[in-house]
Amino acid sequence: MSLLSVRDLTVKFASRDGAMAALNGISFDLARGERLGIVGESGAGKSITGFALMNLLSKPGFIDGGEILFEGEDVTQMSPKQVRDMRGNRMAMIFQDPMVTLNPVLTIGQQMVETLRAHRNLSFEEARQIALVKLKEVYIPSPDERLDQYPHELSGGMRQRIIIAMALLLDPKLIIADEPTTALDVTIQADIMELLLEMCQSNQVGLILITHDLGVVSQVTERTMVMYAGRIIETGATRSIINDPQHPYTQGLINALPQQTPPGQRLKQIPGAMPTLSAMPTGCPFHTRCAHVTDECKRTAPxxxxxxxxxxxxxEVHRLQRDLPKEVAQ
Incomplete structure (x- = not known):
């Protein structure tokens, strides 16, 4: 049995003009210990997917249909208490801004201890010792001191390491990481992603990495899912997606990588922009930006x-002639 099985998941947002679909019947599976990357431009539906899996959607957003089976249980049918027990305990999420996750008026130790004691029957000292061990695991220097510090006293990289430690506190089966390194500089980004990969491998934790960075995906994930306008348009082994993309949108994303353009030349880009929820085109949602569009693309969704x-x-995937370099990923 898969750790996670999503079937025909549809998420909509209520508006005065009627409900608009942000996710349109997506389906995918995640095996135990597997690492999946979800990529696409802003507005593709990546973060909404993560929030829906955690049952964290707030109004006007709502799940309109489909199943989210986590260890055989449908998340969409869970009671509020079951959802609270699941979050952090069995499924955890790492957000892109640690200052949104961390409470600025509580010390790191208070927040970690409260998280542990909310899900486990532990004394304060027992919970503090576990928190200390987790900080050591993510290579926090002087962990005893850090437990008594406030979030604003720590660097951005340190705060993100602490978020990873908090996500691993209760030994979850699945971690959803939503752009976990966006606010960090390049060298710290590499350290954080290496740490996250190491933690998931050593603890056999499933990982869903939501990002727009194909370089990160190529280094961390085993399988990649490309999203566009609330739909999954391509999925497969990460190496296959990076080195031999099939969908014109995925090819455009690969071509837009800086290393694909010779020095001194303008970077390539996909023309146009992601359609808005209120102005979604008929047929294939990418047809307004695609160089290979046909009448069928305009009429019916593939x-x-x-x-x-x-x-x-x-x-048009069977007809397209691809001329992408075959050695994109390092």
Missing amino acids: EVSQFGDTAVACH
Whole structure:
């Protein structure tokens, strides 16, 4: 049995003009200990997917249909108490800004101890010792001192390490990391992603990494899912997606990487912009930006079909001639 099985998940946002779909019937599976990357531009539905999996959607957003089976239990049908027991305990989320996650008026130790005691029958000292061990695991220097410090007294990289430690406090089966290194500089980003990968591998924790950075995905994940306008348009082994993309949108993302452009030349970009929820085109949502668009693309949304090592939602995938370099990933 898969650790996570999502089937036909639809998320909508209520508005005066009617409900608008932010996720449109997405389906995917995650095996125990597997690392999955979700990539796409802003507005593709990546973060909404993460929030829906954690049952963290707030109004006007709501799950309109489908199943989220986590260890065989449907998250969409859980009671509020069951959801509280699941969050942090069995499924944890790392957000892109640690200052949003951490309470500024409580010390790091207070926050970690409260988290542990909310889910485990532990004394204060027992919880503090576990917190200390977790800080050591993520290579926090002088962990005893850090427990008694406030978030604003720590650097951005230190705060993100503490968020990872807090996510691992209760030994969850799945971690959802939503752009976990966005606010950090490049060298610290690499350290944090290496740490997250190490923690997941050593603890056999499933990981869903939500990011727009294909370089990070190529280094950390085993499988990649490309999203566009609330749909999954391509999924497969990460190496296959990076080195031999099939969908025109994925090809555009690869072509836009800086290393794909010779020095001194303008960076390549995908023309146009992601459609808004209120102005979603008919047929394939990417057809307004696609160089290979046909009348069929404008009329009907493509079904997902297997092409080589990847599953692709494109009418023209069998016809397209690809000329991407085959050695993009390092």
